[in-house]
Amino acid sequence: MSEQAFTLIQLSDCHVSAQPGTEYRGCQPMNNLARLDPVVRELAPDAIVLSGDVSEDGSAESYRQVAALVEDWGQPIAWLPGNHDERPVMEEVLDRPGFIAGPVCHFGGWQVVLLDSAWHDRPEGELDAERLAPLAELDGDQPALIFVHHQPIAVGSPWIDKYPLVENQRLWERLNARCVKAVAFGHVHQVFEGEHAGIACLSAPSTVANSHRDTPKFTLDESGPGLRWFRLWPDGRWASGVRHA
Numbered sequence: 001m002s003e004q005a006f007t008l009i010q011l012s013d014c015h016v017s018a019q020p021g022t023e024y025r026g027c028q029p030m031n032n033l034a035r036l037d038p039v040v041r042e043l044a045p046d047a048i049v050l051s052g053d054v055s056e057d058g059s060a061e062s063y064r065q066v067a068a069l070v071e072d073w074g075q076p077i078a079w080l081p082g083n084h085d086e087r088p089v090m091e092e093v094l095d096r097p098g099f100i101a102g103p104v105c106h107f108g109g110w111q112v113v114l115l116d117s118a119w120h121d122r123p124e125g126e127l128d129a130e131r132l133a134p135l136a137e138l139d140g141d142q143p144a145l146i147f148v149h150h151q152p153i154a155v156g157s158p159w160i161d162k163y164p165l166v167e168n169q170r171l172w173e174r175l176n177a178r179c180v181k182a183v184a185f186g187h188v189h190q191v192f193e194g195e196h197a198g199i200a201c202l203s204a205p206s207t208v209a210n211s212h213r214d215t216p217k218f219t220l221d222e223s224g225p226g227l228r229w230f231r232l233w234p235d236g237r238w239a240s241g242v243r244h245a
Ligand SMILES: [Fe+2]
Pocket: 013, 015, 053, 082, 187, 188, 189
């Protein structure tokens, strides 16, 4: 049995705009993403997941900028859209070597599922039967990690909990804690670690701007850009944590 862990990092909510210098909540998106470089290189990921809101404006140029930086950090790079993204534009720009859209990736003996909860005309997320279909492919005897942009449970911050994954029971009724170890998400721009139905619920901090927790409004947290890492062992053991630049 291999004891080698597969290292995956989750980068979320980069909010890059086409126009260089465009700020997001008073921060520089590409500069802050680039500040993570030493952390990413230390972690030496075997794969990267971009978990949505890669772009602020849905422009091709924003995806090109992120791809050019991130593809140097490790591959494959799996991606899914957030509410600020434009999936057709992402598909076009990220149709390049090293990038994959799943929806089911096989990494280190794990099944890593990329669910698309984004609808271009609204900020909250939803998973309909078609978007949930990849879960039916899962092998119940192999560990699984689910990625989705929107929070599958409330995180306790009213400013973002008003834009949740609606009808979230549709997701939960399809997840079996025997194989699904965690649901990882972005969107909330803060670190959250909880549990639902025996399954861990973990957010990644934004790579550009995060809020203090449990605040009624977005309140900039000076701890800076962050990422979530996972170590996945083929026997189903796993570990996860957060790093800031
Ligand atoms: Fe976001």
